[in-house]
Amino acid sequence: MNCDDARRLLHAYLDDELDAAGSAAMAAHLDGCADCAARCREHERLHQALKQPGLYRRAPAALRERWTPRRDTDAPVAQPAPSRRPLAWAAAAGFAGALLLAMPLYHAMQQRGATADVLVDEAVSSHLRSLQPQHLMDVVSTDQHTVKPWFDGRLDFAPRVVDLAGAGFPLAGGRLDALDGRSVAALVYRRRLHVINVYEWPAAAAGASAAQRESRRNGYTVLRWTDAGMHYLAVSDVDPAALREFAADLRRGAGTGDAR
Amino acid sequence: MPIEAPAAVPPPPPAVGARFEAVVLPWLDAAWNLARWLARDDADAQDVVQEAMLRALRYFDSFHGGDARVWLLAIVRNTYFTLRAKALPLEPLDEDSHPLVDERATPEALTLLAVDVGSLRQALERLPPPLREALVLRELEECSYKEIATITGQKIGTVMSRLSRARERLRLELAQPARGGATP
Numbered sequence: 001m002n003c004d005d006a007r008r009l010l011h012a013y014l015d016d017e018l019d020a021a022g023s024a025a026m027a028a029h030l031d032g033c034a035d036c037a038a039r040c041r042e043h044e045r046l047h048q049a050l051k052q053p054g055l056y057r058r059a060p061a062a063l064r065e066r067w068t069p070r071r072d073t074d075a076p077v078a079q080p081a082p083s084r085r086p087l088a089w090a091a092a093a094g095f096a097g098a099l100l101l102a103m104p105l106y107h108a109m110q111q112r113g114a115t116a117d118v119l120v121d122e123a124v125s126s127h128l129r130s131l132q133p134q135h136l137m138d139v140v141s142t143d144q145h146t147v148k149p150w151f152d153g154r155l156d157f158a159p160r161v162v163d164l165a166g167a168g169f170p171l172a173g174g175r176l177d178a179l180d181g182r183s184v185a186a187l188v189y190r191r192r193l194h195v196i197n198v199y200e201w202p203a204a205a206a207g208a209s210a211a212q213r214e215s216r217r218n219g220y221t222v223l224r225w226t227d228a229g230m231h232y233l234a235v236s237d238v239d240p241a242a243l244r245e246f247a248a249d250l251r252r253g254a255g256t257g258d259a260r
Numbered sequence: 261m262p263i264e265a266p267a268a269v270p271p272p273p274p275a276v277g278a279r280f281e282a283v284v285l286p287w288l289d290a291a292w293n294l295a296r297w298l299a300r301d302d303a304d305a306q307d308v309v310q311e312a313m314l315r316a317l318r319y320f321d322s323f324h325g326g327d328a329r330v331w332l333l334a335i336v337r338n339t340y341f342t343l344r345a346k347a348l349p350l351e352p353l354d355e356d357s358h359p360l361v362d363e364r365a366t367p368e369a370l371t372l373l374a375v376d377v378g379s380l381r382q383a384l385e386r387l388p389p390p391l392r393e394a395l396v397l398r399e400l401e402e403c404s405y406k407e408i409a410t411i412t413g414q415k416i417g418t419v420m421s422r423l424s425r426a427r428e429r430l431r432l433e434l435a436q437p438a439r440g441g442a443t444p
Contacts, residue, residue: 057292
């Protein structure tokens with residue numbers, strides 16, 4: 001690949017839109033060409049800068065309110081009118097009122113699952129905090145046999161530390177963090193210039209497992225799952241597909257003997 | 261009381277069904293983000309999103325599964341360009357009318373100076389709409405090239421070249437913040 005090709009394909013490469021052969025050719029060229037590598041780093045920096053939450057515009061509350069059905073507006077109508085109506089009407093109105101009053105609660109509960117997940121918010125905040133200077137790692141090592149023992153005595157459980165360098169997600173280190181009201185192990189992996197934080201902490205039930213769930217916040221993807229009694233939460237700004245691939249590799253690794 | 265006679269009567273709340281609420285409403289932020297970046301103005305974005313949501317509601321019967329975000333974003337950008345064409349019939353949309361700096365001549369030594377939110381916002385707003393749109397969809401909305409192609413009705417190759425032009429241009433803007441001023 002020459003520099004003209006590299007220039008043409010750089011953005012598709014950064015966006016993970018090249019096929020494996022193209023990606024490999026690009027990486028090889030970047031290894032050998034200082035100019036293209038510098039250009040690549042500039043665009044990585046620009047890409048990171050565009051992740052700043054301040055750039056994403058959120059819908060104003062008034063607009064959201066207008067488009068959210070108002071189930072409670074009918075409620076006052078359904079309140080029993082005083083004394084002029086027969087008792088049966090009052091009872092019926094009371095029943096209808098109870099239904100109507102219960103509806104927003106029901107919908108609020110349904111929506112909470114989709115939009116207002118505190119844990120996801122907390123994880124994204126923690127991920128952002130970890131990206132500030134000096135916050136990312138307490139133990140810096142690409143070796144799982146260094147990172148895992150570091151947690152001994154610092155946590156009341158032994159986190160599983162998997163080596164995923166072969167899959168393109170080298171381990172960078174670990175640190176203690178707090179999530180969901182408890183101390184958790186935070187493992188830092190990298191995908192090119194992106195950082196992936198993986199949080200691990202024990203589930204309440206020993207053998208608990210739960211299917212993988214995906215959420216997005218401010219351009220960050222959050223994946224959660226529970227395997228063999230351990231909660232996992234991975235958060236990153238990498239492409240969601242890459243994060244899913246990472247999670248699949250991690251789960252495979254943690255399930256086999258690789259986790260030490 | 262003067263308060264009882266507002267200058268502009270807000271439109272009556274639309275009749276939103278539970279399915280529309282569950283499928284489309286979660287993407288209101290995405291709709292607003294795209295509209296606000298395209299329109300660069302709260303009041304215009306308000307008009308665009310309001311109109312786009314009404315269209316979405318009207319066409320909702322024809323939405324048969326698939327990615328509701330992509331579907332809604334396509335409506336938002338089409339609404340924006342329709343409303344814009346009505347308001348400003350003479351201003352061409354094609355980015356070719358905006359003279360671009362020769363990207364190939366960019367000195368490699370040029371480094372990004374300021375990447376704070378304020379500078380980025382100004383630089384993004386100075387990009388011509390087709391480039392701004394591609395960049396907002398990719399970087400802020402994290403759409404894949406295929407999704408962007410669906411939303412904008414373009415070929416993937418076009419998406420790719422617009423993104424690379426948008427980024428090179430943004431990089432130039434950020435490296436020379438004093439150049440030209442903020443003429444829209």
